[in-house]
Amino acid sequence: MAARRKVILLGATGSIGTNALRVIERHPDRLELVAVVARSRFAETAAIARKFVVPHVGLYEPQNPPVRDALPPSCTFHSGTDAVTAMIESVEADVVLVASAGTSALRPTLAAIARGRTIALANKEILVLAGRFVTDAARRHGVRIVPVDSEHNAIFQCLDAGARTGVRRLVLTASGGAFRDLPVDQLADVTPEQALAHPNWSMGPKITIDSATMANKGLELIEARWLFDVAPERLDVVIHPQSIVHSMVEYLDGSMLAQLSPPSMTFAIQHALLYPERAEGVVAGLDLTRTIDLQFRPLEEGRYPCLQLAREALAAGGTCTAVFNAANEVAVEAFLAGRIGFLEIPRIIRKSMDRAAVREPGSLEEVLDVESDTRRWVAQSIVR
Template sequence: MTSPFVPASTSRPRKRVVLLGATGSIGENTLRVINAHRDKLELVGIAARANWGKLAAIAREHNVRHVGVFEDEAFRAARADASSFPPDTKIVGGLAGLVELSQLPEADIVLVAVVGTTGLEPALAALAAGKALALASKEILVLAGKFVMASARANHARLLPVDSEHNAVFQCLEGHRHEAVRRIILTASGGAFRDWPAERLAHVTPADALKHPNWAMGPKVTVDSATLANKGLELIEAQWLFGLQCDQCTTVLHPQSIVHSLVEFTDGALLAQLCPPSMTFPIQHALLHPERVNGVEAPLDFSRLIGLEFRPVDETRFPMLRLARHCMRIGGVAPAVFNAANEIAVAAFLAHRIPYLAIPRVVEQTLDTITNFEPGDLAAVLATDSEARRVATSRLA
């Protein structure tokens, strides 16, 4: 019989990791993985938006000598209290600082987990330097998928997805030919309101929206999970990551969040990736790929697993998914407009400025206002992103 197994791996040197977004939810889970595998992973650079005190604690624990603080006031505060960091620590600030960290000569892999568009230039810088890029910020491919993927190809750099759904697809696709894929199916938990009657949605509060039944995530992503904007962004991201057509990327509701994605092949067979709903699984896979070692979390216990449920998605109940799929079909800058308008609308909802059901209204009005076009360069994408934010803000009233 032909063995399905690859040869046993030989001893590998420790991978040196730069972590952008070290103080957020993904960052915290990444640190758990690194702490569990210090014989295989070494943290050499860290960055955060503003929480320099937490960065200092991480730097001391891991003896990190390269630190980035994005916001100017926090950067100045960190520099003023440099004694909180290990001796000889280089503290850099702003976007230029994140780009510098992404290109550290000693780094092997850069994990980008900063929220929003801030991670775009650092991600491109990492690819240009030939680093492996572990991507947790889905906005990067939504905004600039064609530029990011072109850079990865041109620089022969590896791009490893950290989002649980895309990481699951990646695992299912390994060893298979591209033309053998019929479609991919991303699962969606349905968020905090999946079982609420439609009439209750008019009275949703931010506190309600932040009660995710399965995942512990930041506030913006948790709201996106409830509206299914998150799944729409993930479908767009998947199209770029795996080189698929729009109709090859689909989604299904799966309340248990145990099956993270499925791949259907041309022979009708389905492969699925299952694990508990913890980001440590995809993070560890991305950082240590292709090696597999003991995980941070306990695996699934099938003696206690009662059942797995799947439901079709009703796009009338989840208009954000409908809008995202529209943007996916027409391409151009439409996905960037969708992303920017959604960020503005979600922030307004969390600040009690607009009701929950106004989020898709703001996004749709912004999409209707901005003329779609095919961007020739990154500057055009970023300019459209800024314009979409301005338009969306004007639609909040």
């Protein structure tokens, strides 16, 4: 049997990280966890290190408590993004699973690419903010990026199974979120608690709100443009309430390939970590001896303005996608805190995009400056 793949896990304590640990625990003969990184949850991260006997632990946000007693004796602690990036450059690994949310994982990911590690990518912001820089680096270093988002992983599998030529469009499926069947005229009064009640998936609060507004699908369209090198007009979205068909590829002759599995992130994570190999899964697959209802319907006009705004940002290109992402993040935080209403989220994104001077960035730092400026402006606007 081949040697175990050495895995670095960025974002160990989030929902993707937790499911990744289930996959790694399921396949101890195939996968070895050599480093775990989280934003700030040291106690949880240390517990993971003890359970999996991990030699390296990192936190993006610097901490200097007396941590040695909480870690395995042979474990090295790395505090701050610079230290995490240096750790990725020095620790031997085969694949880096990027499950951290936000921009903190951007430089560590670029460092992993520079070292030639396979990237299993579950972070939306990295490609939304810096898609050109990340994909150019991957091409230069001959690095494969395997998507972990269920929709992109489904397209990756479909393209892997079929021809890469003759593709008409990529179709991302969307559950529709918590309010897919709520009358549009009632959306103004919905609460964060209602928005967090996703009908199919168990996810973190930010992505669950993004599902309700469909901003997440807009981010996924932007990601797909970079992951699969396709023009925006060849990317579509369809509502699929069951979340069993995760995405589809349509060919010029009208044929379609689709990937199906129950709504559990373990399927996509395991595929990315073991690719191109297959193994028994963590969760049972579909039971085709029972009736399975698969429904599809078009997007209802006016229900999901965030998705249309994402399409506009994608068409504008340059720094506009960074503006969309930053404005959405700050607006979602404000909604969760009860400071703005649900329908204020797309209004804030629209105002942010209207004020932005869109340009093609010459450097990664320029993109990050635009993102920071948008965050400050939105935060000040909400305070006023």
